[in-house]
Amino acid sequence: MNAADRPGRAPPTLVFAHGWGFDAGFWDALRIRLRAWPQRVLERGYFSGPVADDALPEGPLVVIGHSFGCMRLLARLAPSRRRPCAWIGINAFARFSAGDDFRHGAAPRLLQRMADRLEAAPAAVVDEFRRRCGAAPAGAAPRPGVLAGDLRALRELDLRAHVRGLAAPLLVLAGTADPVVPAPMAADAFPGRAIGWMPGGGHLLPLQAPDWCAARIAGFLAHHGLASASASASASASASASASASASASAPASASAPAPAPASAARAGTWAGRPAGGEGGEAPCVRPGGVAARFGAAAAHYDRHAGVQREVAARLAARIARLDLPARPRILEIGCGTGLLTGMLDAHFPEADWTITDLSPAMLAQARSRLRPGRASRYQVMDGEHPALADGPGRFDLICSSMALQWFGDPARGLARLAALLAPAGHLAVALPTRGTFAEWRRAHEALGLRPAMMRFPAAGALRPRCPDVAARIDVERIVDECGSARAFLRGLKGIGATAPRPDGRPLPVPLLRRVCAEFDRTGARCSYRIAFSLWRRDEAGAHGEASP
Numbered sequence: 001m002n003a004a005d006r007p008g009r010a011p012p013t014l015v016f017a018h019g020w021g022f023d024a025g026f027w028d029a030l031r032i033r034l035r036a037w038p039q040r041v042l043e044r045g046y047f048s049g050p051v052a053d054d055a056l057p058e059g060p061l062v063v064i065g066h067s068f069g070c071m072r073l074l075a076r077l078a079p080s081r082r083r084p085c086a087w088i089g090i091n092a093f094a095r096f097s098a099g100d101d102f103r104h105g106a107a108p109r110l111l112q113r114m115a116d117r118l119e120a121a122p123a124a125v126v127d128e129f130r131r132r133c134g135a136a137p138a139g140a141a142p143r144p145g146v147l148a149g150d151l152r153a154l155r156e157l158d159l160r161a162h163v164r165g166l167a168a169p170l171l172v173l174a175g176t177a178d179p180v181v182p183a184p185m186a187a188d189a190f191p192g193r194a195i196g197w198m199p200g201g202g203h204l205l206p207l208q209a210p211d212w213c214a215a216r217i218a219g220f221l222a223h224h225g226l227a228s229a230s231a232s233a234s235a236s237a238s239a240s241a242s243a244s245a246s247a248s249a250s251a252p253a254s255a256s257a258p259a260p261a262p263a264s265a266a267r268a269g270t271w272a273g274r275p276a277g278g279e280g281g282e283a284p285c286v287r288p289g290g291v292a293a294r295f296g297a298a299a300a301h302y303d304r305h306a307g308v309q310r311e312v313a314a315r316l317a318a319r320i321a322r323l324d325l326p327a328r329p330r331i332l333e334i335g336c337g338t339g340l341l342t343g344m345l346d347a348h349f350p351e352a353d354w355t356i357t358d359l360s361p362a363m364l365a366q367a368r369s370r371l372r373p374g375r376a377s378r379y380q381v382m383d384g385e386h387p388a389l390a391d392g393p394g395r396f397d398l399i400c401s402s403m404a405l406q407w408f409g410d411p412a413r414g415l416a417r418l419a420a421l422l423a424p425a426g427h428l429a430v431a432l433p434t435r436g437t438f439a440e441w442r443r444a445h446e447a448l449g450l451r452p453a454m455m456r457f458p459a460a461g462a463l464r465p466r467c468p469d470v471a472a473r474i475d476v477e478r479i480v481d482e483c484g485s486a487r488a489f490l491r492g493l494k495g496i497g498a499t500a501p502r503p504d505g506r507p508l509p510v511p512l513l514r515r516v517c518a519e520f521d522r523t524g525a526r527c528s529y530r531i532a533f534s535l536w537r538r539d540e541a542g543a544h545g546e547a548s549p
Contacts, residue, residue, distance in 0.1 A: 011227055012060035012085055013038040019067030019091075020150055021126045021138070023047055026066065030206040033214035037062075037227070044072075046126075046147055047140035056082075062226060064088040064217070066206060067180070068150060071096070071157060078162035086226055087170040088217060091181050091203050093189035094159040104185040107525060108155055110484045115151045118144045128482060131307035132179055133203045137314075163190055171220045173213060175201020177301055179492060202304030295337070298497030299362035302338050305495030308481050310340055312531055313402045315477070316431040317344035319533060320400060323427050327351060329397040332421065334384035334430075335404025337363050339370030345400070346371050355392040357382040359407075385414035387421060395423035405432045411458045416466045419536060428536040434460045434476065436530040441489070444520040453506060460532040472536045479529045486517035489527055 014037045018026040024043040031039055038057075045052025054076075061084045065073045070092035077084055098105030117125050122142040130138060163170070172195045174186040180203040186195060196216055198209060205213055221227040295302075303310075328351040336342055336358045345352070354377040358364045361381050371377055378391050384401065385408040399418050408414040411432070419428055437457050445452045465472045483489040508516065 010059070011037050011221075012062045013040055013057050015040045015042065015056060015061050015063045015073075015084075017042045017063065017065040017069030017073050018044065019065075019069045020147070020154065021046060021129050021133075022066075022135075023140075027206060029210040030213055033210055034217060037221075042069075044069075044146065044150070045143065047138060047142055052146070060085045062086040062088065062221065064090065065092055066090045067092060067203070068096070068154060070094075071153070071159060072150075074159045074162045075153070075157060078159070078166065084168055086168050086221065086224060087166060088173070088220070089170070089190070090173045090205050090213060091175065091178055091186075092172060093181055093186065094163045095157065095189050096154045097156070099158075102158070102188055104182065104188050106154075106180075106185075107484050107521070110482060110525065111151055111155045113482065113524075113526075115148055118142075118148050118151070122147065127311075128480070131311050132482070134179075134208070134304050134307060134310075135204060136310070160189065160191055163193060169220070169224050171217065172196065173198065173205060173216060175203065175205055175304075177201060177304055177495060178203045179305060179307075179488065179495075182488075182491075200301045200304070202301075208304070293360075295360045295363055295497040297362075298495060299338060299360065299366050302363070302366070302496050303340070305492045306338075306340065307492075308479055308529055309337070309403050309496065311479060312431050312529075313340040313344055315531075316400070316402050316429060316533060317341060317348065319535060320345060320398065320427075320429050321348045323398070323429070323535075324425075325349070325427065326397055328353060330393045330395070330423070331355065332389075332392070332396040332399045332418075333357065334387075334399065334401035334418065335359070335407070336367040337402075337404070339367030341400065341402040342367050343370035346375065352376070353393060354378065355380065355389065355396070357384060357387075357389075358404075359383055384418070385409065387417060389421075394421075395426070396421055397423055397426050399426070399428045401430045401432075403432060405430055406434075406455070406457055412462045412464075412466065415463065415534075415536075419465060419467050419470050419538065422470075422536075422538040424538060425540045426538050428470075428538075429534070430463075431531055431533050432463075433457050434463075434530050434532045436528070438527055438529075440523065440527050441520060444486075444516050444523065447519050448512070448515055450508065450512065450516065453508075457530075460530075463532055463534045465536055467538075469539045470536050471539070472534060474535075475533045477531050477533065479531055481527045481529065483525050483527055485525050486520040489520070489525070490517075 014034060016027045016031065016039065018024060023046060024041040027041055031041070040057045043051065043053045063073045063077065063084045065071070065088070070089035071094065074094060095102050096106055097108050097111060114125050114129070122144045123138070126142045126147065127137040130136065170193060172186070172190050172193055174181065174183065174195050175198045176183050177200050178186070181189070198205060198212055202208055218227065329349055330353045331345065331349065332355045333342060334357055336356045342356060352375070354371065354375060356364070356367055356377060357380045358367065359381065364379050364381060368379060380390055382388065384404065399421060405411050405414065415428070415430070422428060435457050438454060441454070442452050460474055460476050463474055483492070
């Protein structure tokens, strides 16, 4: 008989604590799967809506903390007399900031930079962090004072001694592709403790894999006598078949060895460099080889690393929503990827007729899930630079693309071919990185007399139409990615498949690449994107002749 099944013994209350930059709603998907247990959700009060509420209920407690939420629970309860009967940390850590004996932690300068910017631009700081985690913008006004105080705690706290002193059982769940708490950091943050790893899992496991988390939590609680038989059965039934499939492919929660660390920056040679020799003239870009294969290999985990890509898609979708389009527009999407833009536009245009294309069959398969059922849609593997549609309306009211046209060999000519497919008064709306993107990475090479092997990005001016019956507007916006380190920057590029070098580039020898990474870290470990939002409109009487080759 489980302890919880004994007469007079109720299951413990599950107490949930969310991480930095989130609120109590973060737990909704996981809580419903653990509804057989009584629950209490703590609210830190980072935003103007919810009121801070950290009151604990009476009776036995099992505390579940995500990210910084776990650190808060450790700081509050590990030294107290009222100690939980079990601890659960998800994407968690007992120390966050790097130090002499914690070399895999986050760079302190990154946390200080966030703190310095909080007072002037709190929403930007929070949303940049959420984007890095793989989450949407907060949509509420942040409270800088509370956020700044907890950033100080992230910089200063080291609670590994608390972890070593825990007498109650501890379950730690982590993702091998977490961009905020990488695998080596998670292992060092819980010294001597077993970690349950989700292969390919990111930083938001309760959102990304709630069934997987619920199954492990229910099993952990049952194993330690902290669930009644009815609670265990109910929780197990709520975990879907997909959780079982994921469980069979992952290490068990009791596994003692951490997952392998992500690939070292020293092996990410595709974005390295070679001895400086000048950029050359304004020759058009040549498409790197193997683009479709690289993105196809990244399709399953692309969204976990696509923070900037998600932000660009959101900004482009907002522009498109303001266009004068028919109630049932015919939409052609080029380079859909996993469907970030597709899903956002589906909400704006529920009656649209869709033609969705990508070079990679694996990406196209991921994008299918973004459209709600019942939509008129066609999916085609196609090179958008040389469109050859097998089916569809022929002319389109909207042709759109986000973060794909930079892979065209000649973006200007490719855009002209796409413009020829516009219906009268049709719109072409694209977003792509342009010259000046990754300037910080380039400067880290140039400081050492090297030239990076990354692909050349087109100039924004090259995106103007060559068609006499098409008018265009181009806006360029800068988005800064606070990478934290060169290793994280390279790992993020690999995670989305954007690792193809330009055809004349060669990887740097490992010692030189390490020097470039050190220079990049020394100068701030941030990378900027210069994103061009190009909106074209064909006039209402526009001819539909073939574009020039």
